[in-house]
Amino acid sequence: MGRILSRGTRDNPKFYADYYDFDGTRRTKLLRGAQNKREAKERLSTIEGRVAAGQPGIDSALRVGVRIGVQTSRQLFDQWLESLQNRNADDDRSRAKLHLIPVWTKVPLEEAQEMTVVMRWLDQMRASEKLSEQSMRHNLNLLSRFFAWAIERGHAKVNPVRMIPQGKRPKSSAGGGSEAPWIRDDETVTKLLAVLPTPVNLMFLLGNRSGMRPGEVAGLRIEDFAWTAEGIIRVAHSYDGPLKEDKHGAGKVKWVPAPAPGDLERRITPWLERRRSEGAKPSDLVFHFKPVKPQNRRRTSTWVGYRKEYVEAKWSDATKTLKLDLTLYEATRHSFVSRNLAAGIPLDEVSAAVGHSSPEITKRFYARYVRKSYSAMIRQELKNS
Numbered sequence: 001m002g003r004i005l006s007r008g009t010r011d012n013p014k015f016y017a018d019y020y021d022f023d024g025t026r027r028t029k030l031l032r033g034a035q036n037k038r039e040a041k042e043r044l045s046t047i048e049g050r051v052a053a054g055q056p057g058i059d060s061a062l063r064v065g066v067r068i069g070v071q072t073s074r075q076l077f078d079q080w081l082e083s084l085q086n087r088n089a090d091d092d093r094s095r096a097k098l099h100l101i102p103v104w105t106k107v108p109l110e111e112a113q114e115m116t117v118v119m120r121w122l123d124q125m126r127a128s129e130k131l132s133e134q135s136m137r138h139n140l141n142l143l144s145r146f147f148a149w150a151i152e153r154g155h156a157k158v159n160p161v162r163m164i165p166q167g168k169r170p171k172s173s174a175g176g177g178s179e180a181p182w183i184r185d186d187e188t189v190t191k192l193l194a195v196l197p198t199p200v201n202l203m204f205l206l207g208n209r210s211g212m213r214p215g216e217v218a219g220l221r222i223e224d225f226a227w228t229a230e231g232i233i234r235v236a237h238s239y240d241g242p243l244k245e246d247k248h249g250a251g252k253v254k255w256v257p258a259p260a261p262g263d264l265e266r267r268i269t270p271w272l273e274r275r276r277s278e279g280a281k282p283s284d285l286v287f288h289f290k291p292v293k294p295q296n297r298r299r300t301s302t303w304v305g306y307r308k309e310y311v312e313a314k315w316s317d318a319t320k321t322l323k324l325d326l327t328l329y330e331a332t333r334h335s336f337v338s339r340n341l342a343a344g345i346p347l348d349e350v351s352a353a354v355g356h357s358s359p360e361i362t363k364r365f366y367a368r369y370v371r372k373s374y375s376a377m378i379r380q381e382l383k384n385s
Contacts, residue, residue, distance in 0.1 A: 001019075001048070002017055002018055002019030002020070002044050002047065002048055003017075003018050003019075003044075004016070004017065004018070004037060004040045004041060004044055005017075005018050005028065006037065012157075013035070013036070014030060015030075015031045015034045015037065015039075015040035015043075016028050016029060016030055016031065017029050017031055017040070017043065017044045017047055017057070017058075019044070019047055019048065019051065019057055020051070021051060021056060021057050022050075022051050022054050022055060022056060022057065027057065027058075029057070029058050030110075031043045031044075032110060072105070073104060073105045073107070073108070073109050073112070074101065074105040076109070076146075076150060076155055077096065077100070077101055077104070077105060077146065080146050080149045080150070081093045081096055081097075083149070085249075086247070087238065087241045087242055087244065087246075087249075092142060095138060095139065095142060096142055096146075099131075099139045099142075100139065100142060100143060100146070103121060104143070104146075109150075109155065109156060112160070113147070113156055113157065113158050113159075113160050114160060115160045115163040115164060117160065118140075118143070118160045118161060118163075118164060119164065119168070122136065122140070122164075122168075122169075122170070125139065133170040133171045134170070136170040137169065137170040137171070140161060140164075140169065140170060141161075143161055144159060144161035144162065147159040147160065147161060180330050180334055181325065181326055181330055182326075182330055182331070182334050182335040182338040182339065183208065183326070183331055183335040183339070184339070188322075188324070189205075189208055191322055192204060192318055192322065192324075192331070193205060193267075195317075195318045195321050195322060196314060196315070196318045197314055198271075199271060199287050200306070200311055200314045200315070202267055202268060202271055202287070203217045203218065203287060203306070203311065204315070204328070204331065204332060205259065205263065205267060205268075206220075206233075206259065206268070207328075207331075207332025207333060207336070208331060208332050208335055208336060209257075209259040209260070209263060209336070210233060210256045210257055210258060210259060210336070210353075211256055211257070211332075211333050211336035211337060211353050211354045212235060212256055212332070212333065213238065213244070213329070213332070213333055214308065214311060214328055214329065214332065215238035215239045215308065216235050216237070216238050216243065217287070217332075218238075218239050218287060218305050218306045218307075218308075218311070219235075219236075219237030219238050219239050219240065219241075219285075219305065220233075220235070220237070220285070220286040220287065221236070221237070221282065221283055221284065221285060221286065222272060222275060222276070222280055222281070222282050222283070222284055222285075222286055223282035223283060224236065224286070225258075225268070225272060225286070226282075227255075227258075228258045228264055231257060231258050232255045232256065232257060232258055233255070233256050233257075233258045234253055234254075234255060235253060235254050235255070235256055235355075236251070236252075236253040239303060239305065239307075239308075240302070240303045240305070243355075245355055245357070254355040256353055256354070256355070257353050271286070272286065275288070285304065285305045287305055287306050288304055288305060289304060289305055289306050289307070289310070311328065312328055315327075315328045315331075333354065336353075336354070337350055337354060337362065337366055338366065338369060340353075341366055341369030341370070342369050347359045347362060347363060347370060350362060
């Protein structure tokens with residue numbers, strides 16, 4: 001006869017079956033899923049029945065940590081990845097299949113909820129020396145999102161990632177921050193405009209002078225330029241999807257400073273007039289992709305604008321021609337922020353221009369440009385000292 005051992009706490013009880021297996025070996029096994037002693041005794045009764053029939057007391061499914069009637073970890077990961085609808089869902093699926101699934105589908109879900117297991121995984125990633133701190137941080141955040149999803153659906157009880165102290169987590173990189181190169185003179189901008197093909201050069205100009213991300217420039221509609229007389233441009237899309245800041249796809253928009261009137265009149269306005277003459281409507285893309293040669297195969301998506309790969313290929317050709325070591329992001333959004341902060345533009349104004357949620361976010365990445373000199377008025381001497 002076996003017996004039930006009660007462990008854990010009142011809020012999180014754990015029941016173990018202590019019994020002799022069919023081969024005479026004494027075993028103590030956690031009865032996963034048993035919520036009270038009655039359920040534990042029912043499970044023990046099942047175990048004893050299997051032993052009496054000459055079978056292992058606990059079947060193989062339970063031995064690897066999967067409760068009867070509950071899906072495997074791999075099935076849960078597949079369901080979670082399929083449910084993703086964020087703007088970077090494809091990247092998240094690729095990262096999860098490369099870094100999470102090979103590791104975490106081999107760990108029983110109950111064991112995976114222990115913080116020590118996650119810490120060992122972090123140690124393994126650091127020891128491999130193949131991933132940057134930022135990549136490890138992405139992986140950890142992705143695992144946290146999986147556990148949050150599993151908790152909401154009753155597959156898990158805790159999120160072990162949230163238990164890790166902040167000081168033990170991978171450090172966030174500056175990501176285009178203070179140490180990254182940027183364009184410091186207008187002459188370089190002019191040279192790039194000359195070697196980049198049209199309209200990629202106009203897309204670069206808007207990113208450099210207005211601080212937009214490449215995807216935001218590619219997603220501009222003609223109607224977004226209806227406010228240039230007020231010195232602003234509306235930004236409502238990243239390629240054909242929502243903005244990065246629009247986490248829930250609620251249609252959020254932001255406003256960025258338009259290029260100077262001279263640059264608008266000489267370069268952007270003629271292009272907009274050309275698009276209108278082609279029959280483009282206000283809701284149509286400013287930068288509609290037209291291949292130089294007929295494409296051998298049709299696009300598989302409905303996106304008719306410029307793709308990231310095409311723009312970056314043209315950018316690579318231009319930087320090689322001018323012998324510049326700059327990414328497109330560094331030459332556009334990063335250069336916009338660095339240039340304006342270095343020129344003394346207030347931090348809150350620059351932060352608002354690029355759509356950061358607060359000036360503290362901008363300060364975190366561009367601290368080297370934040371004010372370090374003060375006027376004599378703020379350094380007043382004590383009177384009658």
